[in-house]
Amino acid sequence: xxxxxxxxxxxxxxxxxxxxxxxxxxxxxxxxxxxxxxxxxxxxxxxxxxxxxxxxxxxxxxxxxxxxxxxxxxxxxxxxxxxxxxxxxxxxxxxxxxxxxxxxxxxxxxxxxxxxxxxxxxxxxxxxxxxxxxxxxxxxxxxxxxxxxxxxxxxxxxxxxxxxxxxxxxxxxxxxxxxxxxxxxxxxxxxxxxxxxx
Amino acid sequence: xxxxxxxxxxxxxxxxxxxxxxxxxxxxxxxxxxxxxxxxxxxxxxxxxxxxxxxxxxxxxxxxxxxxxxxxxxxxxxxxxxxxxxxxxxxxxxxxxxxxxxxxxxxxxxxxxxxxxxxxxxxxxxxxxxxxxxxxxxxxxxxxxxxxxxxxxxxxxxxxxxxxxxxxxxxxxxxxxxxxxxxxxxxxxxxxxxxxxxxxxxxxxxxxxxxxxxxxxxxxxxxxxxxxxxxxxxxxxxxxxxxxxxxxxxxxxxxxxxxxxxxxxxxxxxxxxxxxxxxxxxxxxxxxxxxxxxxxxxxxxxxxxxxxxxxxxxxxxxxxxxxxxxxxxxxx
Numbered sequence: 001x002x003x004x005x006x007x008x009x010x011x012x013x014x015x016x017x018x019x020x021x022x023x024x025x026x027x028x029x030x031x032x033x034x035x036x037x038x039x040x041x042x043x044x045x046x047x048x049x050x051x052x053x054x055x056x057x058x059x060x061x062x063x064x065x066x067x068x069x070x071x072x073x074x075x076x077x078x079x080x081x082x083x084x085x086x087x088x089x090x091x092x093x094x095x096x097x098x099x100x101x102x103x104x105x106x107x108x109x110x111x112x113x114x115x116x117x118x119x120x121x122x123x124x125x126x127x128x129x130x131x132x133x134x135x136x137x138x139x140x141x142x143x144x145x146x147x148x149x150x151x152x153x154x155x156x157x158x159x160x161x162x163x164x165x166x167x168x169x170x171x172x173x174x175x176x177x178x179x180x181x182x183x184x185x186x187x188x189x190x191x192x193x194x195x196x197x198x
Numbered sequence: 199x200x201x202x203x204x205x206x207x208x209x210x211x212x213x214x215x216x217x218x219x220x221x222x223x224x225x226x227x228x229x230x231x232x233x234x235x236x237x238x239x240x241x242x243x244x245x246x247x248x249x250x251x252x253x254x255x256x257x258x259x260x261x262x263x264x265x266x267x268x269x270x271x272x273x274x275x276x277x278x279x280x281x282x283x284x285x286x287x288x289x290x291x292x293x294x295x296x297x298x299x300x301x302x303x304x305x306x307x308x309x310x311x312x313x314x315x316x317x318x319x320x321x322x323x324x325x326x327x328x329x330x331x332x333x334x335x336x337x338x339x340x341x342x343x344x345x346x347x348x349x350x351x352x353x354x355x356x357x358x359x360x361x362x363x364x365x366x367x368x369x370x371x372x373x374x375x376x377x378x379x380x381x382x383x384x385x386x387x388x389x390x391x392x393x394x395x396x397x398x399x400x401x402x403x404x405x406x407x408x409x410x411x412x413x414x415x416x417x418x419x420x421x422x423x424x425x426x427x428x429x430x431x432x433x434x435x436x437x438x439x440x441x442x443x444x445x446x447x448x449x450x451x452x453x454x455x456x457x458x459x460x461x462x463x464x465x466x467x468x469x470x471x472x473x474x475x476x477x478x479x480x481x482x483x484x485x486x487x488x489x490x491x492x493x494x495x496x497x498x499x500x501x502x503x504x505x506x507x508x509x510x511x512x513x514x515x516x517x518x519x520x521x522x523x524x525x526x527x528x529x530x
Binding site: 028039170173 | 280282292294344390391482484486494498500502503
């Protein structure tokens with residue numbers, strides 16, 4: 001029974017790996033071959049940015065879904081979805097560096113400093129990076145109580161990411177507002193956690 | 199020996215690539231097996247988008263008779279990109295929406311009214327747009343405030359010739375423009391979600407001396423044919439030294455006024471979009487550095503196409519005098 005469950009988890013994990021990687025590979029393949037419309041740079045930036053936010057939302061939905069539907073085995077996939085969110089966010093940042101500003105480091109740095117929405121996005125990536133680096137079981141054991149403290153920063157990361165999205169659009173704010181609403185619902189589930197900060 | 203001095207808007211002699219070179223390169227890439235099936239589709243392929251490839255209606259453009267621009271010394275943005283990458287919120291706020299949503303747009307019959315402080319009120323119908331004035335080709339750089347740019351071979355006539363026909367009164371100081379309002383044909387006007395939440399009809403304006411500048415073009419075509427609707431059929435403005443949003447599309451009204459007209463993006467976010475909107479590498483938009491831009495030419499993700507932005511988009515020689523003594527930081 002136990003091994004059957006383990007096998008099932010491995011299969012589901014493999015499927016998640018495949019989906020996350022293949023979508024990314026497919027997007028860059030199309031972009032390299034000029035198959036994403038007139039501006040592949042913009043297309044890739046949107047895809048990786050929205051993808052990172054989607055994955056973060058999915059990973060933060062797992063706890064509420066387990067509470068509501070007792071679907072406990074989902075917990076096995078939360079970490080990898082979180083890590084993939086960082087992978088997409090990293091691709092988003094690297095694509096901006098490589099294809100948008102084309103390794104103009106000065107422009108890259110001044111843009112991140114001077115454009116508030118980019119500063120927020122960068123902050124979210126730094127948080128996700130630190131969570132990814134501390135995501136292994138070994139580090140978690142070593143960090144003890146401070147691990148949970150650090151990983152609570154994910155809530156700030158998702159707020160920063162959705163504000164970054166909202167501020168980056170010109171006027172078509174409907175989509176960012178939908179995302180912000182979803183994020184607000186996810187945070188509302190954790191309201192007890194935040195009470196001590198309020 | 200005949201020494202030919204091109205007018206500076208006719209673009210300089212470096213980086214020469216024209217369409218034939220572009221085609222050869224495509225053929226070469228194809229022969230090398232570099233272009234996937236995705237590159238051959240006219241509309242962008244989205245991941246997991248298996249269902250939207252059904253045969254779609256395409257707007258029919260007509261060839262135009264015009265005086266070609268003799269010096270074709272710019273890398274033209276490929277026609278396929280010029281007609282598939284558009285900001286035209288009337289047909290949707292994403293860049294690929296207009297080409298997908300505008301193909302059944304009706305441009306004939308059309309009525310363009312020139313009125314306000316003029317001696318002769320003029321109403322042009324569809325045929326007048328291409329037949330009333332001699333058409334000429336103008337290859338212009340188009341710089342979007344979002345920091346991408348294109349080089350487009352427009353076909354059209356100078357706005358000044360149209361204005362001369364209407365005979366502006368001496369009290370006329372500004373020229374206001376208005377896009378068609380027709381929510382039935384323009385889904386972005388019918389739905390706030392699709393239309394990006396801006397006010398319709400779209401309005402724009404120029405000072406009369408800007409409007410009468412020889413560079414200011416009323417375009418009725420590109421790449422030798424009439425405009426497709428996503429590019430502003432049947433007639434649009436092209437003001438090459440200003441950011442793209444000034445070049446209002448699908449115009450139905452031109453009104454001469456004694457005071458500055460409201461403009462759409464300025465009404466929406468006055469701190470971001472000024473009335474003048476002159477391309478100026480020294481004055482940043484809050485979200486985009488204007489110091490440089492990505493020129494959309496051929497190629498995919500790896501195209502090395504970031505270039506410095508020029509003051510007045512490189513048309514300073516023709517237009518700088520219009521702004522003598524003005525603080526372009528305050529009048530952005």
